[in-house]
Amino acid sequence: MIINHPLLGPCDAQEFTYLGDARLIDRPDGMADGAEDVFYDYAYLRDNPAGQHRELWFHEAGDRSWLVITRNTLTHEIISVELARDVARKQGRSL
Amino acid sequence: MHDLAPLTALGSSAPQSDTIGPVTITENPDMALVSVAARLGQDAACTTALARILGTSAPDVAQFVQGPTLAAFWSAPHCWMVTGPDDPQSDLSTRLKADLPHMASVTDQSGGWVRFDMQGDGLGALFERLCNLDMARMAQGGARRTVIDHLGCFVLCHGGGVTVYGPRSGARSLHDALITAARSVF
Numbered sequence: 358m359i360i361n362h363p364l365l366g367p368c369d370a371q372e373f374t375y376l377g378d379a380r381l382i383d384r385p386d387g388m389a390d391g392a393e394d395v396f397y398d399y400a401y402l403r404d405n406p407a408g409q410h411r412e413l414w415f416h417e418a419g420d421r422s423w424l425v426i427t428r429n430t431l432t433h434e435i436i437s438v439e440l441a442r443d444v445a446r447k448q449g450r451s452l
Numbered sequence: 453m454h455d456l457a458p459l460t461a462l463g464s465s466a467p468q469s470d471t472i473g474p475v476t477i478t479e480n481p482d483m484a485l486v487s488v489a490a491r492l493g494q495d496a497a498c499t500t501a502l503a504r505i506l507g508t509s510a511p512d513v514a515q516f517v518q519g520p521t522l523a524a525f526w527s528a529p530h531c532w533m534v535t536g537p538d539d540p541q542s543d544l545s546t547r548l549k550a551d552l553p554h555m556a557s558v559t560d561q562s563g564g565w566v567r568f569d570m571q572g573d574g575l576g577a578l579f580e581r582l583c584n585l586d587m588a589r590m591a592q593g594g595a596r597r598t599v600i601d602h603l604g605c606f607v608l609c610h611g612g613g614v615t616v617y618g619p620r621s622g623a624r625s626l627h628d629a630l631i632t633a634a635r636s637v638f
Contacts, residue, residue, distance in 0.1 A: 364513045364529065365596070369584050372599070418599040420528040442529070451492070 360426065361438050365419060372418040378403050379411035379425045382445060407431055413441060461566035461623035470631055473638025475572035477630050483535050484544040485561045485617065490530040494555040502532065505551050516595035516608045525595035525608055533606070533617075538562065566623035568630060571613035574637060579614070581633040583607065587614075601629035 358370035380403075385395040404410075408431055414424045423441035428434070445451050460481045462468050467479040490498035502510040506519035511532060516525040522536040522544075536544050545560035552558060570578075579587045583598040585607055590596065594609045603626050606617040618626040 371584065418604060419597055420526075421597075422528060440529070 358433055358435075360414065360424070360435060362416065362419070362422075362424070363438055363440055363443075364422070365416075368416070368419060372416060373414045373424075374417045376413040376415060379413050379441075379444075381413060382425070382441060382448075409436065461620045462627060463624075468627070470634075472631065472634040473572075474574055475570060475578060475634050475638065477627075477634065478569045478571075479623075479627070480567045480569050480615075482538050483562075483567055484538040485565055485567075486534045486545045486548055487527065487557075487559045487561050488524075488532045488534055488548060488552065489528075489557045489559075491555055491557065495530045498530065498552060498555045501552050501555060502534075505548065506534070511595065514594060514596055516593050516610055518610060523610075525606065527595075527597065527606070533561070564620055565617045566620045566626065568616045568618075568627065569613060570616065570630070575614050577637050578630075578633055579607070581636060582629065601625060603629075 359367045360370055360373060362368045381399075383399075385392060385399050387396065389395070408429060410428055410430050412426050412428055414426050416422045416424065425439045425441050425444045427436040429436065442451060457465060459465060460467050460479055462479055467481055469476060469478040488498070488502060499510045502524065506517065506522050506524055508517050508519045511517045511524050511526045513526055517523065522534055524532050524534045527533050534544070534548060538544075543560070545558055549558040576587045579585060582600045583605075585596055585598050587609070590609050592609050592611060595606060597604060597606050599605070600616070600618065603618050603622045605626065608615040608617075616626070616630070
């Protein structure tokens with residue numbers, strides 16, 4: 358599998374490690390009311406779709422960037438690759 | 453304490469050099485290596501200041517640049533490695549930290565890495581066996597981090613050949629990988 362890194366271009370998937378669902382970026386507010394239940398969901402519950410899935414990948418053997426990769430889990434087709442930093446910044450974080 | 457004899461990463465008192473076919477692989481312990489990571493929101497200021505220090509523009513993505521005395525390569529977004537002659541009288545990281553006030557995290561990395569300078573024809577064929585970088589497309593001035601023999605290494609292409617930085621703790625393993633690959637090619 359080739360991952361088209363937004364900065365470095367096509368890279369072998371061997372250079373990456375896989376973390377899982379990209380929703381891990383959306384860490385809940387630990388000080389909010391009902392944080393315990395929200396954190397339980399955040400920590401333990403994952404969707405496992407057969408089809409399009411947004412995932413976090415780490416370019417461990419490269420520039421050490423975290424990527425958000427939208428991938429079809431049935432065909433391994435990669436639909437989009439973004440720097441996780443840019444995804445977070447679009448949400449108004451890490452500015 | 454001051455009578456201790458310095459050893460190179462390969463454990464000798466003098467840097468090791470091996471010539472295999474047309475390629476010469478030389479350990480180079482005389483270069484300091486310092487990482488520079490721009491602080492949040494200081495990207496542009498740090499890039500400008502680094503260019504002034506280097507005497508040439510700061511390296512762009514996956515680039516290596518050589519200035520009059522210092523060289524630098526890109527390691528990650530808004531992170532660079534700066535390398536220059538190791539001078540005990542004037543520590544490179546101290547100088548960089550003074551020249552990049554409040555805009556970057558500056559860390560001396562010299563003791564963590566081993567540097568091998570490789571010269572000669574046929575380096576492309578050699579690196580095809582060592583890593584999955586496309587050296588034919590990696591023109592002069594290219595810099596990438598990759599894996600060589602399970603070790604995370606920086607590979608820099610420049611006018612003098614190719615330089616490999618690898619973890620000092622794995623210096624002998626990396627050296628063995630380079631030598632073994634060279635023998636298999638030539």
